[in-house]
Amino acid sequence: MENGEKRARITVFSDYVCPFCYLEEPDLARVREEYGDRVEVDWRAYELRPDPIPTLDPDGEYLHRVWNASVYPMARSLGMTLRLPPVQPRSRKALEAAEFAREKGAYDRMHTALFRAFFEEGRDIGDVEVLLEVGESVGLDTDELRASLEEDRYTGKVVGDEELARKLGVDSVPTVFVVPDGAPPHTGERITGAQPYGGRIEAAVERALRCV
Numbered sequence: 001m002e003n004g005e006k007r008a009r010i011t012v013f014s015d016y017v018c019p020f021c022y023l024e025e026p027d028l029a030r031v032r033e034e035y036g037d038r039v040e041v042d043w044r045a046y047e048l049r050p051d052p053i054p055t056l057d058p059d060g061e062y063l064h065r066v067w068n069a070s071v072y073p074m075a076r077s078l079g080m081t082l083r084l085p086p087v088q089p090r091s092r093k094a095l096e097a098a099e100f101a102r103e104k105g106a107y108d109r110m111h112t113a114l115f116r117a118f119f120e121e122g123r124d125i126g127d128v129e130v131l132l133e134v135g136e137s138v139g140l141d142t143d144e145l146r147a148s149l150e151e152d153r154y155t156g157k158v159v160g161d162e163e164l165a166r167k168l169g170v171d172s173v174p175t176v177f178v179v180p181d182g183a184p185p186h187t188g189e190r191i192t193g194a195q196p197y198g199g200r201i202e203a204a205v206e207r208a209l210r211c212v
Helices: 019-023 025-038 061-078 092-103 107-119 128-137 142-150 155-167 200-211
Strands: 008-014 039-045 175-180 189-192
Touching: 008 025, 008 200, 019 025, 019 061, 019 107, 025 039, 025 200, 039 092, 039 155, 092 107, 092 128, 092 142, 092 155, 107 128, 128 142, 175 200, 189 200
Parallel strands: 008 039
Antiparallel strands: 008 175, 175 189
């Protein structure tokens, strides 16, 4: 990136048990490819159902209705293969594992691997042993990862992201904020829900770059 080149930042609040967050990935990948270093994507944690909120029944009518009406059609349009998982775990430890990967320079790989483990393989990403296997698949040291999860080393980071989300009025994911580089998220454009058919995030990035 040339010195002084204008930049924008995309802050994304996301959860690994949200299919629409996974379905947003192709749109964000296209933005990263198109703009390169001009755009920074800042992933933030957001638990849809933190303890003690009950998790959803994987065999319940609600999930089947949402998947049949929205998730499966959207996935087909994107050429993605998602399957309704047989479990609905809490996501705190998966989000903490992603933060461990971030510190090791492997966030993007772990981020994608966690989505695939849950939505393509139906694995229980609330299980530490599963998280260790996912981490190993992207080259992470499993002993270090286990220790970080047992010590709640990244709980503060996850909770801090969620406190920021509350301050910003985030109540669903994915929620995206697009701002000129250096500006706080609340000053930019807010986009909610998956945007797989393109254009909206790119347009917001262009406006943010013009404001720099």
